Amino acid sequence: MSDITTQNPYTNKVIDTYQKFSDAKVKNVLKTAKQTFNTWKLESIDARAKLLDKVANTLHQNIEKYSLLITNEMGKPISESRAEIEKCMFLCDFYRENAEDLLADEIIKTEATESFISYDPLGTKLAVMPWNYPFWQVMRFAIPTLTAGNTALLKHASNVSGCALIIEDIFIKSGYPKGCFQTLLVDHNQIESIIEDESIKAVSLTGSEKAGKNIAEIAGKHLKKTVLELGGNNSCIVLNDANLDKYLDVMVKARMQNTGQSCIAAKRFIVVESIYEEFVERFTTHVKELKSGDPLDNDTTIGVLAREDLADILEEQIEQSVTSGAKVFFGNFRNKAYYQPTVLVNVKPGMPAFDEETFGPVAAIIKAKNNDEAYEMASNSRFGLGTMVFTEDIDSAIKNISKIEDGAYFINEMVKSDPRLPFGGTKASGYGRELSREGIMEFVNKKTVYINK
Structure with a gap:
């Protein structure tokens, strides 16, 4: 043995x-x-x-x-x-x-x-x-x-x-x-x-x-x-009235915490087209400010993946998505177990970045025509761990709770576990x-x- x-x-x-x-x-x-x-x-x-x-x-x-x-x-x-x-x-x-x-x-x-x-x-x-x-x-x-x-x-x-x-x-x-x-x-x-x-x-x-x-x-x-x-490929729905000034840091953390190695991380950012371009630019600016380096450095915010084979899997998922039409807006440098925080755009259903769980610091940004399509895209998943919605129209977000079959639904906050609240998923x-x-x-x-x- x-x-x-x-x-x-x-x-x-x-x-x-x-x-x-x-x-x-x-x-x-x-x-x-x-x-x-x-x-x-x-x-x-x-x-x-x-x-x-x-x-x-x-x-x-x-x-x-x-x-x-x-x-x-x-x-x-x-x-x-x-x-x-x-x-x-x-x-x-x-x-x-x-x-x-x-x-x-x-x-x-x-x-x-x-x-x-x-x-x-x-x-x-x-x-x-x-x-x-x-x-x-x-x-x-x-x-x-x-x-x-x-x-x-x-x-x-x-x-x-x-x-x-x-x-x-x-x-x-x-x-x-x-x-x-x-x-x-x-x-x-x-x-x-x-x-x-x-x-x-x-x-x-x-x-x-x-x-x-x-x-x-x-x-x-x-x-x-x-x-x-x-696993999960949680959606972060960003509606046209989302307060980016207040919540953009939360959204970046929702994807990049634990170097992106979290089942409840925001894997798919589904953004209404009226603010899509602005969101991509501002989100990427925040991602660029993350500090990669020695995990023992108190200032480091992005470490390494836990094993090199995990970086292999992530790299393959990105390559397949790009081959299918996605574009790398920022990042995509890899060195052994380190994977640079990466932003993908033009992501659509049928790509690994949309359909699968990506376990690392890679954000897939998806354009939705309107609020209804954004909710439809979020529910288009084999997984059902959690969804987060960013909007100033709280009443509307509450009315859409039943559209999402996940085990968690967070409004203007990243999905997270809390000892006071039940935690778990549905579907896969x-x-x-x-x-x-x-x-x-x-x-x-x-x-x-x-x-x-």
């Missing part, structure tokens, strides 16, 4: 090497998770939630250490790595303050003396997580999962294995019982046998559409619930929800209790 080697995508230097788990070690991890669940589920909600204070404190005390690890392993600017850790702290605070209310029995009036819904944990949950937000993606599944009384196993992306092990260490240092949260350093070909194990009761995956289908098929064979948060972007009340309810048994005295 080959080892896992992590590599800094900016310097190309090897960071560390890890030995993958044998099948026997995996079995022991599964056994430990099941045994721990039998006692962990009996802890009060308050006792479980109190540990979140310790998690948040551990994150706070080690923010520079953890941020450095994130940046070294996947290349995002250090300022964004710090923001990711801070967001994890906010997540802890939300569930610490609200867990008891979210998981409280729900009284239902019936003919019974007493009837209510009780929310019990299911057991051990497996999470298969991506590299683009190596702490946040894990914490947003782990915090509600553990607080609800489940135990958790993590199969993280191999290029952020250091983050995966540090996250396990955070839960241990914060006082969680041994076996509550464990990291699995395994091959993809070991995942099927893990899901098949009787101790695994549910699976959560954030990743590609292909990976989601594979996991759902395996879990479905064994009647195990899944939550899938997959997956199903189920994370965060908020809906997220913590995904992996509990909603038990009907009926009592006659």
Whole structure:
């Protein structure tokens, strides 16, 4: 069995090497998770939630250490790595303050003396997580999962294995019982046998559409619930009355944050033709002001892609789009894992830049004749993660909510995840929800209790 080697995508230097788990070690991890669940589920909600204070404190005390690890392993600017850790702290605070209310029995009036819904944990949950937000993606599944009384196993992306092990260490240092949260350093070909194990009761995956289908098929064979948060090619609809002075920075950030490596980033800018030329010029001016460079530099706003093969894919998508008639308005320089922020115009349906998820700092700008066509183009997608609309006519934007089938609809703001709000998609972007009340309810048994005295 080959080892896992992590590599800094900016310097190309090897960071560390890890030995993958044998099948026997995996079995022991599964056994430990099941045994721990039998006692962990009996802890009060308050006792479980109190540990979140310790998690948040551990994150706070080690923010520079953890941020450095994130940046070294996947290349995002250090300022964004710090923001990711801070967001994890906010997540802890939300569930610490609200867990008891979210998981409280729900009284239902019936003919019974007493009837209510009780929310019990299911057991051990497996999470298969991506590299683009190596702490946040894990914490947003782990915090509600553990607080609800489940135990958790993590199969993280191999290029952020250091983050995966540090996250396990955070839960241990914060006082969680041994076996509550464990990291699995395994091959993809070991995942099927893990899901098949009787101790695994549910699976959560954030990743590609292909990976989601594979996991759902395996879990479905064994009647195990899944939550899938997959790709997206979110639209940013810019109507003719959009306040560019106020919101243009937001729109650029919506595409370029995390060096464009975000499922909820604005991939397609659908702009009404009356302001199209102005938008292209002003948007590009802002893009040119972004600073590429060493991700460890506090002033850097564009880092590198997490791996060179990801830059290969992005480059091919752009080349195919240009061959089909799109034009490069700015950018399109590539050096190994670095990809220059790029603006494409003349983008139309049928091009990869319109139809597919482009995972990098590339903005596709599309011209719409009018507002109605802009909404039609936005809904013309296999994906359904989120749409953002920029306009001063809020009432009209509200009336068009039902035209968009996505899991999120943001007006005059970029699509983003928030612990207080449910997060997830439709169509090829997956199903189920994370965060908020809906997220913590995904992996509990909603038990009907009926009592006659």
